[in-house]
Amino acid sequence: MSGEDRVSIGLSAAIVAVEGEQPSVLVVSHEGSADALPFGPFDPAQQRTLESGLRKWVGEQTKFDLGYTEQLYTFGDKGRHTPAGGDKAHQAGARVVSVGYLALTRQVQEAPETQWRGWYHYLPWEDWRDAKPAMIDGVILPALKKFVKNAPNAETADLRRERINLCFGESWDEERVLERYELLYEAGLVEEFYRDSGQKTGKSPTLGTAMLYDHRRILATAIARLRGKLKYRPVVFELMAPTFTLLELQRAVEALAGLRLHKQNFRRLVAEQGLVEGTGKFSAPARGRPAELFRFRREVLKERQAPGVRLGARRAKPG
Amino acid sequence: MSGEDRVSIGLSAAIVAVEGEQPSVLVVSHEGSADALPFGPFDPAQQRTLESGLRKWVGEQTKFDLGYTEQLYTFGDKGRHTPAGGDKAHQAGARVVSVGYLALTRQVQEAPETQWRGWYHYLPWEDWRDAKPAMIDGVILPALKKFVKNAPNAETADLRRERINLCFGESWDEERVLERYELLYEAGLVEEFYRDSGQKTGKSPTLGTAMLYDHRRILATAIARLRGKLKYRPVVFELMAPTFTLLELQRAVEALAGLRLHKQNFRRLVAEQGLVEGTGKFSAPARGRPAELFRFRREVLKERQAPGVRLGARRAKPG
DNA sequence: CCGAATAATACTCATTTCGAGTATATATGT
DNA sequence: ACATATATACTCGAAATGAGTATTATTCGG
Known part of the structure; x- marks a missing residue:
């Protein structure tokens, strides 16, 4: 392999959180330039794996400690890494292969230059x-x-x-x-x-809303993957507070899936699957009967085959 | 990004076919060196996308025309791209990021230096x-x-x-x-x-059996992905002849999944899902009642949500 | 030609899961 | 007390699933 075969590797992460009913993604926005996912070059001299490179970069750029992460896809299309304005980091001629990641977090503090934006702004x-x-x-x-x-x-x-x-x-x-x-x-x-x-x-x-480079494509990949994974792995819980009501859990799933679910069946499902356990404590809602607070039963990760929050019945309107 | 950030991209493909009851993968084997998947460098100057680079390389190296392909994963681990013997293409210091692909084919002719080997030799x-x-x-x-x-x-x-x-x-x-x-x-x-x-x-x-570089890991990824996809997309048919009996189809699924299935329920499943249609022709088996030959109903790709050959009941012994 | 062996195909049946409800319980605000 | 809002329990038919049994169409060995 000669030097001409070499390319730069760019790492981008769709860092996802859910706030109430809104699924959000962390974006870096500079004035005059389109929103971007946190991204940076992979430094092969310093990093042992792609993922450790990502964690380091994201940590520096957003002060964020990534929890659950998953590699999404590697895009290498010529022409789809064109910056909107001039960008000294990626000049013409330097071919960039971009590796997209999905990360889930429940932390919501923002770092300078970054902000959470609802992902449905983009899609x-x-x-x-x-x-x-x-x-x-x-x-x-x-x-x-x-x-x-x-x-x-x-x-x-x-x-x-x-x-x-x-x-x-x-x-x-x-x-x-x-x-x-x-x-x-x-x-x-x-x-x-x-x-x-x-x-x-x-x-x-x-x-x-457009994004920099191919970041909207990476976001689309992230949402697709997350929506799929939801059904057979208990990934939602990475996005929830330590305790939550079943409706909060349902709203989070709905936010990610972009669909409404049948309330009674949803609770039957998570209960039967043994995904959650009651804490005996209750929420103090402004209106209505207080709901029990549940927590994720971490043991299911070791027990069951492939537990997830199946979407089940869909309703047009919340019920 | 400076020149030091640059790496080489290696493309590797697990090209899969099923012959009778054996799921096979195309390997390149030189004497003295471990079996390898067909692989080669990505040439950013010549290729518009990673996948086109792969197709070109595989075409040159194996005379193979890839049909269905799917990107698997990008591995960049330091130390896991160590050749067994000396290999001038990948010398120490040159960091290689390897992108693995899965390809499905029903062609079975071999090219020079390559051969089909049952994937269970490796796993x-x-x-x-x-x-x-x-x-x-x-x-x-x-x-x-x-x-x-x-x-x-x-x-x-x-x-x-x-x-x-x-x-x-x-x-x-x-x-x-x-x-x-x-x-x-x-x-x-x-x-x-x-x-x-x-x-x-x-x-x-x-x-x-060991393989070169991280190729056994890529093969493991390929099998995992294929076993998963089987259940919700009609990918088996990429591996079947244009017409086949239901038992042949079942044997192919079993070979990939590494499990035995319940015969009667399997046929109910594929029939109900509308995945196949009878041709009116029959097989001429050495023993037993002739079976009708079926063909894949290509229309399902346009019709149903997510049709696949669900694995359903498992049997210890063929039934 | 008969019957055993082999495989294909049809049909049955209990159990589980799913989708869509109704019913009841426990809060708040007036 | 009652209207409203939400939580939670329970019901019920339809569909899917798992595990069979039964029947049919062949070949092969006598």
Whole structure:
């Protein structure tokens, strides 16, 4: 391998927390530049593993101690690491391969230059908790129809139709977050598409808030992975306070999944699975009957095969 | 980013096929050196994406046209990319970050220098189709008991006990392939451990056939991913001939999962899910009633949410 | 041609899980 | 006391699951 084969490795992390009903991601925002995930170069001389490099970098940049982390995906696409403005760290010519990570935390203090932002700012079509987002029928589907019409030939038109149906068709699969973002990117419904290709923004509006580099793609990957993992591993608890009511737990799951769940069945599920145990203490709500405070039963990590909070029944409205 | 931050990217692929009852992986074997997955450097100047780099490299090295591919994981651990013998391509000091891929194929022709080998040669404890592999009780668990005993303190001993229970305890989770390999690595039950650390091989024997670099780890990751994906995406069909009997399909799933399944329920499952359709033609078996030949219903990729071949009931013996 | 062996396919049945409720209990504010 | 809000318990039919038994279509050895 010669020196010309060498590239820089960039590490980016989608650091996720849930505050009440809002799933949030930690972003670094400088004036004039798009929001970014905390990111930095991997220093092969200093670090033994990619993950230790990430922890060090994030620690320095955000004063954050990462708990649960998981590698997401390694992106190496040429052209999708274009900064919006000039950026001395990543100049033209230096090829950057970016390794995305997901991290979960319950700490919520902010560091300088960073802030928590609800992740649905970036991917607003993903939040179905109250209702199907109006932009899907209002903006996305009409624009995607044009995208089919503009296909160079009948075959690609067919492929596009299929993808549209899978992503935004009758049945909503909450896990296809990345596929949806990529489809909107290719269809030019997202600012990054114009930035990366050097084209002018088209007639149709771009959706959601853009991010630096391919960070929105990494965020989409993170959400997709988290939504999937939720169902077969008890990862939500990484995001909860040590004790919580069952409704708080449900709201957290709903926030992440972007869906409403059936309350009675949800509690049956977590109880049957032995995921939680009562503390005997109770919450003091402003209104209504106090709820018992539960804690995560850490033992399940050792006991069961693959316990998770299955989503089960979905409701249009909170119940 | 300065030049010192740069690293080489190595791409490795676990290319998988199933022949009859044997799940196989394509390996490159030179005399004197351990088996390796097809691998090569990523050339950032020539390739637009990591995956296109992989396809090009694999094409050149094995004359193989990859069909379904999926990125697995990016490993960057210092010390785990040590070649067995001298290897001019990866000299000491050059840090290599290796991106592993899974590819599925039904072509079975071999290229020069490559051959198909059953993947259970490398991970023999993963095949539970006939019975629980004798080496688990005979070799692995006793050696792991020593591993607990040798723990530096009570806390790590506890952690090790838990991991052992999760990996090799009463209930077998066929997806924990990587966790098991990593545990055996750390416990010194696998040749790569001694190679990477420069220690002499211990008293207890090492298990399975070793591979070059971290390729056995990538293979373990590939199997784990494939076993998981099997259940919720119709990926088996990438490995099947255009038409097949239901038993052939079942045998392929069993080969991948390393488990036996209940025949009648398996066919009910694939039928109900609409994964296959009969062709009206029949197989001509040496013995027994001829079975109808089925084909994969490609339409399901567009229709259903997440169809896959769920494993369902498990049998000790083929039924 | 008969019957054993082998495999495919059909059908049954109890149990569990799921989805969607209704019913009841315990708070607060007026 | 009562309206409202929330928690929690319980019910019930539908569907999925696990483990069979029963029947059918072949080949092979006499």
